[in-house]
Amino acid sequence: MRGSEFADLRAFATIVAYGTFARAAVQLSVSPSALSQTIRGLEARLGVRLLNRTTRSVSVTDAGSRLYARLKPVLEELEAAVADVNDLRERPAGTLRLTSSRVxxxxxxxxxxxxxxxxxxxxVLDTTVDDVVRDIVAEGYDAGIRLGEMISDDMVAIKLGGSLRQVAVATPEYLARHGVPQHPRDLLDHACINWRWTETGRIYHWEFQEPGGDWFSVAVKGPIIVTDRSMVLAAALQxxxxxxxxxxxxxxxxxDGRLVPILEEWSGAFPGFFLCYPKQRHTPLPLRVFTDFMRATYG
Known part of the structure; x- marks a missing residue:
């Protein structure tokens, strides 16, 4: 097999694994158009169509599925072999792609x-920081930092720090004018500062816990909706x-008296943040030393 043919097969497998030409192109550090040209050349040499492509989606043909089923374990074994050799380096090296929420x-x-x-x-820590809950595997990340409730069961999760609580607050002047809510549902009669999920565009519903009981949410309303949580605090202070x-x-x-906490008995604790990464047979050395470093720092 010529070297270029191996690269073409790896490109094909990456497209199938990541689901789109765009995501695969990022993982392979090439342009989507160059990747498309590579696949056309591979299909021409094999004399069979491997992928059905539209402007919005990619699907695998029967021939493509058969080829991928044979390629996947071979490529995984090759990557593990290279990783084993890299582990012998005196100093760990490589790029680690991370995704994390702003907080x-x-x-x-x-x-x-x-x-x-x-x-x-x-x-090299190549880090994407935003409030989008990204698909770590599909988008080619090595690991992510996110809240425990957003981690799927097929991920390894390492606890970072302690539990957290969200607390409702307002200025003394606001509460003097409008009264103090006694129950979370009383917030429906108040001006609340809303936060919108960047990924879905959905407005976050405020979450509370019955004293010693179940969690529930309240869809509050108010004069301001933001996508940056720091703006929430700024609006409350004003x-x-x-x-x-x-x-x-x-x-x-x-x-310092500028804000007053309310409804604290309804503010339950939740697990907080975790470092998470996909379960895999061989963890690359850069990821391994990073997880060990984070565990030693925050564990």
Whole structure:
């Protein structure tokens, strides 16, 4: 087999694994048009169509499915063999692609950037920070930092830090004018500062827990909707209405009297953040040393 043929087969397998030319192109560090040309050449040499392509989707033909079923274990074995050799390097090296929410990155990534770089100068942390719940496998990430409730069962999860609570707050002036809610559903009669999920466009429903009981949500309304949680706090401090945010974030403003916590007995604790990555037979060395570093720092 010529070297180019192996590369073409790997390109085909990557498209099938990631579901789209665009995602596969990112993983292979090529343009989608170049990848499409590669697959056309491979199909021409084999004399059979492997993929059915439209502008929006890719599906695998019967011939493509058969080829992929034979290729997948071979490519996995080759990658494991290369990884074994890389493990013998004196210093771990390579690129580690990470995805994290803004809060997760601020809490757990930002503090370790310097120490991790000094410990492993040959590892590049390629990090995407936003509030989109990304498909770690499909989008070619090695690991992610996210809340426990957003981690699927097929992922390895490492706890980072302790449990969290969200607490509703408002300025003393707002509560003096509009009254203090006694039950979360009383929020329906108040101006609340809403947050919208970037990924889906859906407005977040505020979550509360019955004292010692079940969780429930309330679809509050108000004059402001934002996609950045820092804006929620800014609006609350300016007296726009009631905000719901992490307890440690609002604590400094509670201590100096600018914000007043409400409905605290309804504010249950939840597990918080985890570092997660796909279960795999061989964990690449850069990922292994990164997870060990995070576990030692926050475990």
């Amino acid at each position: 997760g990155a601020e809490r757990f990534l930002a503090p370790i950037l310097g120490p991790f770089h000094r410990a492993y100068p040959d590892i 007296g726009v209405g009631i905000a719901l945010w992490l307890e440690d974030r609002i604590l400094p403003y509670v201590k």
